[in-house]
Amino acid sequence: MKMSKFYVPTLREVPAEAELISHQLLLRAGMIRKLVSGVYTYLPLSVRVLKKIETIVREEMDAIDSQECLMSALCPSELWKETGRWDDFGPEMFRLHDRHNREFCLGPTHEEVFTNLIRHELKSYKQLPLSLYQIQTKFRDEKRPRFGLMRGREFTMKDAYTFDKDEEGMKVAYQQMWEAYEKVFNRCGLNFKIVEGDSGAMGGSDSHEFIAMSEVGETQIAYCTSCDYAATDEKAACKYDIHSDETVQNMEKVSTPQVKTIDELVAFFNVSADTFVKTLIFKAKEDVVAVLIPGNRELNELKLFKHLGVQEHDFEIADEATVKEVTNAEVGFAGPIGLKIRILVDERVPKMRNVIIGANETDFHFKNANYGVDFQGEVVGDLLMIEASDACPKCGGKIEMDRGNEVGNIFQLGTKYSKALNATFLDENGKEQLIVMGSHGIGVSRTLAAIIEQYNDENGIIWPLSVAPFHVIITVVNSKKEEQQALGEKLYHDLKAKGLEVLLDDRNERAGVKFKDAELIGIPIRINVGREAEENIVEVKMRRGGDVLNIKTDEIMSVIEKEFEFQNVSL
Ligand code: ATP
Ligand code: MG
Numbered sequence: 001m002k003m004s005k006f007y008v009p010t011l012r013e014v015p016a017e018a019e020l021i022s023h024q025l026l027l028r029a030g031m032i033r034k035l036v037s038g039v040y041t042y043l044p045l046s047v048r049v050l051k052k053i054e055t056i057v058r059e060e061m062d063a064i065d066s067q068e069c070l071m072s073a074l075c076p077s078e079l080w081k082e083t084g085r086w087d088d089f090g091p092e093m094f095r096l097h098d099r100h101n102r103e104f105c106l107g108p109t110h111e112e113v114f115t116n117l118i119r120h121e122l123k124s125y126k127q128l129p130l131s132l133y134q135i136q137t138k139f140r141d142e143k144r145p146r147f148g149l150m151r152g153r154e155f156t157m158k159d160a161y162t163f164d165k166d167e168e169g170m171k172v173a174y175q176q177m178w179e180a181y182e183k184v185f186n187r188c189g190l191n192f193k194i195v196e197g198d199s200g201a202m203g204g205s206d207s208h209e210f211i212a213m214s215e216v217g218e219t220q221i222a223y224c225t226s227c228d229y230a231a232t233d234e235k236a237a238c239k240y241d242i243h244s245d246e247t248v249q250n251m252e253k254v255s256t257p258q259v260k261t262i263d264e265l266v267a268f269f270n271v272s273a274d275t276f277v278k279t280l281i282f283k284a285k286e287d288v289v290a291v292l293i294p295g296n297r298e299l300n301e302l303k304l305f306k307h308l309g310v311q312e313h314d315f316e317i318a319d320e321a322t323v324k325e326v327t328n329a330e331v332g333f334a335g336p337i338g339l340k341i342r343i344l345v346d347e348r349v350p351k352m353r354n355v356i357i358g359a360n361e362t363d364f365h366f367k368n369a370n371y372g373v374d375f376q377g378e379v380v381g382d383l384l385m386i387e388a389s390d391a392c393p394k395c396g397g398k399i400e401m402d403r404g405n406e407v408g409n410i411f412q413l414g415t416k417y418s419k420a421l422n423a424t425f426l427d428e429n430g431k432e433q434l435i436v437m438g439s440h441g442i443g444v445s446r447t448l449a450a451i452i453e454q455y456n457d458e459n460g461i462i463w464p465l466s467v468a469p470f471h472v473i474i475t476v477v478n479s480k481k482e483e484q485q486a487l488g489e490k491l492y493h494d495l496k497a498k499g500l501e502v503l504l505d506d507r508n509e510r511a512g513v514k515f516k517d518a519e520l521i522g523i524p525i526r527i528n529v530g531r532e533a534e535e536n537i538v539e540v541k542m543r544r545g546g547d548v549l550n551i552k553t554d555e556i557m558s559v560i561e562k563e564f565e566f567q568n569v570s571l
Contacts (some may be wrong), residue, residue: 001470002492003517004503007044010517020216022452023148025461029521038145045521046448048469050156053444054135056187056466057158058203060180062139066131066160071113074136077103079112083420084556094153096140106139110416111417114161118435119423125165128425128435129173133160135444136145143313147448150218156445162294162438165427170412170436174206175408177440181210184442185407188451189464189567193402196231198302207411210442211404212450219406220384228399231386233401234302236411238384239391242274246353249368254356260332262295265365269356272296277355277369279334281318281326281341284310286316288326290339293346293383300385307344307380333358335366336375343377346384371472405450408442461522462543465567470503472560473523476512477530479545487533491553498557499571521541525563529555 008030011547017034018024026032031046042050058068077095080086086093086105094106101319107113114132130519138157145153154397162435178194185192190212197209205521207230211219225232246571259268266273281288282304283509289488293299305315320331326341327334335358336343341382349355350371357369390399413432417426424432449468455462465471476488485506492504503523511530532550538551540559549559 022449054466093167108140115417130163158442160440183377200236210408213404217404224392226396229394236386237393242351244353298385315467327360330362413437458519463522465569472525473503475505484533
């Protein structure tokens with residue numbers, strides 16, 4: 001491709017709307033443009049990268065005998081009603097009607113549609129195991145679409161579904177996907193960790209997430225410094241424990257004018273945050289509930305959802321009016337005593353002694369309050385978010401925290417969908433059995449963004465060769481000089497003939513502009529054809545760094561081959 005014809009509208013300025021580096025660079029490198037919040041137009045350069053990632057995914061799926069299908073994004077509501085997810089998905093699902101007023105959604109994921117296909121086609125154990133996948137556009141009306149391609153409302157996903165006759169088969173399929181995903185993300189050049197995930201709205205038992213590491217990633221993970229334990233913060237059991245041998249004292253009411261937050265209370269009472277019990281008030285569906293946790297810790301909402309049996313979209317922090325109504329006090333003075341609503345208690349609270357709690361009266365707290373003596377509730381186990389320095393739930397070692405973006409996940413679904421949709425087969429004894437399923441996603445467009453997050457510098461993107469939109473960029477330094485233009489053209493044709501993907505910057509632009517663009521769009525191998533063109537000498541430089549080589553044109557191929565070898569990519 002010649003730059004003079006190629007549509008790459010690069011931008012010099014950092015767009016104000018973009019916080020994340022990948023989002024900024026995708027816009028600046030002329031790869032995407034926003035259509036509307038969370039919905040993007042992919043320009044030629046990003047389409048090339050997406051296709052590269054898709055090819056890697058396809059090759060690794062095909063290698064484990066998963067077979068590509070393509071389902072419609074337009075899905076009838078009936079299937080989703082059969083599994084209950086028409087309601088469970090809540091506002092994240094894009095819904096629409098046809099001219100006959102029949103309800104549809106734009107598929108946010110396709111368990112229902114694949115299971116529906118199979119239930120009508122598959123009859124016998126002889127047809128199992130089966131693994132199908134698609135690479136397709138998904139639609140989710142995300143609460144907070146943001147960070148460019150990281151969290152869009154329309155995005156490209158690879159979703160695979162495995163069908164087995166028993167749990168054991170499902171686990172084999174799970175392991176195969178695990179290994180295929182490792183290959184995919186390694187080939188994309190990503191630095192990633194595999195962590196235990198929560199199965200959330202997907203249902204089922206085991207699940208793992210593939211997290212591309214990034215300091216500013218949306219997902220926080222906890223990992224053990226002594227063993228192989230790693231999980232998303234939401235999923236991780238929290239091993240924080242409390243031992244107090246203080247003697248129980250008499251509770252006292254204390255005037256705390258305008259002292260509301262934990263920080264203000266810590267300063268006012270001059271004690272540490274673990275002397276407090278926080279009373280948090282939430283709305284869960286039609287109910288208002290209170291939650292008690294140690295004052296120095298954060299609530300893990302996911303653990304609470306499970307106890308309450310609600311979905312995330314049915315849950316919110318109570319507004320000021322509700323807090324006032326249930327506590328008879330201003331916000332900041334809520335406590336468990338006298339509350340007429342359900343009170344869920346983290347398992348550590350009963351072990352705490354002589355704590356400070358809100359008094360449900362504006363400007364007052366109680367000190368020396370004790371669970372079982374002065375207040376109580378429903379103790380529901382662990383409700384805390386894991387933190388660095390907690391003990392590892394597996395081996396007791398030290399936990400550390402890190403961040404990243406979830407680029408893929410694998411789920412053992414079991415029979416959740418086959419049961420709901422009655423997808424069965426006849427086993428060896430002619431007995432009808434439920435198909436045992438797995439569901440396995442890769443965020444293809446998110447992967448593209450995650451790669452940029454890991455591969456960039458102050459000048460732009462640094463594509464790994466495996467996913468680069470082009471392997472080589474040839475910059476004609478002064479396109480008015482005939483010999484430079486001619487050599488540029490010749491190299492362009494020669495390298496293309498060798499099977500390389502080459503971009504020729506033949507534009508009648510200043511050298512500085514061309515170099516800046518080449519850096520910004522991040523093509524891995526750069527050849528500058530300049531002053532020494534007449535002697536057949538060019539400059540070769542790798543975008544990832546290293547020395548600038550001044551070499552004869554007949555040495556170019558060996559330099560390129562070495563770079564492919566170095567990056568472990570076959571030419
Ligand atoms: P998240 O926790 O980030 O919302 P999820 O658990 O909802 O992800 P899945 O339903 O498992 O995600 O989807 C499979 C993959 O699709 C994810 O691993 C992720 O890479 C990608 N993905 C999910 N939501 C989005 C989105 N809004 N934009 C881009 N990619 C997404
Ligand atoms: Mg999600």
